Amino acid sequence: MKHRDRIRRLIAQEAARLMYEEQIREYRTAKRKAARRFGPEKSLCLGNHLPSNAEIRQELERLLDLHEEQRRPERLLQLRLLALKYLELMAQFRPYLVGSVLSGCVTERSDIDIHLFAEDPEEVANFLQARNLPFEEERVTVRQGGKYLDYIHCYLEDQGVEIECSIYTPRERHRVPRSSITGKPMERADAKKLRRLIAATLTLANSRSPKD
Numbered sequence: 001m002k003h004r005d006r007i008r009r010l011i012a013q014e015a016a017r018l019m020y021e022e023q024i025r026e027y028r029t030a031k032r033k034a035a036r037r038f039g040p041e042k043s044l045c046l047g048n049h050l051p052s053n054a055e056i057r058q059e060l061e062r063l064l065d066l067h068e069e070q071r072r073p074e075r076l077l078q079l080r081l082l083a084l085k086y087l088e089l090m091a092q093f094r095p096y097l098v099g100s101v102l103s104g105c106v107t108e109r110s111d112i113d114i115h116l117f118a119e120d121p122e123e124v125a126n127f128l129q130a131r132n133l134p135f136e137e138e139r140v141t142v143r144q145g146g147k148y149l150d151y152i153h154c155y156l157e158d159q160g161v162e163i164e165c166s167i168y169t170p171r172e173r174h175r176v177p178r179s180s181i182t183g184k185p186m187e188r189a190d191a192k193k194l195r196r197l198i199a200a201t202l203t204l205a206n207s208r209s210p211k212d
Helices: 003-021 027-036 053-067 071-089 121-130 170-174 191-208
Strands: 096-100 112-117 135-146 145-156 160-166
Touching: 003 053, 027 160, 071 112, 071 135, 071 145, 071 160, 071 191, 112 170, 121 145, 121 160, 160 170
Parallel strands: 112 160
Antiparallel strands: 096 112, 135 145, 145 160
8 A cells, every 4th residue: 555545544544533432523523634644744734645525534434333333323313313303393494414324324423414595584583593402603604616605503402413404495405515525416305205214214123123
């Protein structure tokens, strides 16, 4: 293995360990922190020494399979049930579930990522306030097609799990964002699709349970 490839793999493994053991949620944060442990030269390198998010997720999946083979399915089921609760609650905003709870790559500190669609972010704020649901707001700036766009994110908490709701305009619902992990169109699930995933999980669990 080339020295460059070996360093790249070591950084991916360290970033995955940070996400698993230190509960760092963002791939970019874990990647940069891991790179710094191999010296300032590597931490500043934006080239081939730095692994892709997909490589880090592959290493994270390996850790989860190694350490949480028994606990992970139950955790994933509980997170998906909680996500379904909010997809149904906020149905008027035509929500999608995205991220780790949909992909299945969940850790103890995974949050639930939901995309909402509204003409005005205040519609979502008013909706949550009317139901006495505490939340915090943040304005997030992202770059798309050479332009910088601002989006409002709302953060809720339920059963100790953070639920991040990113608010887009209805016109953007048909534009599928690119995944920061695969580079391909992001996987999304509405409530109907999520119910099917949950039903399939329960069916599989029942088939594996001991018979009397």
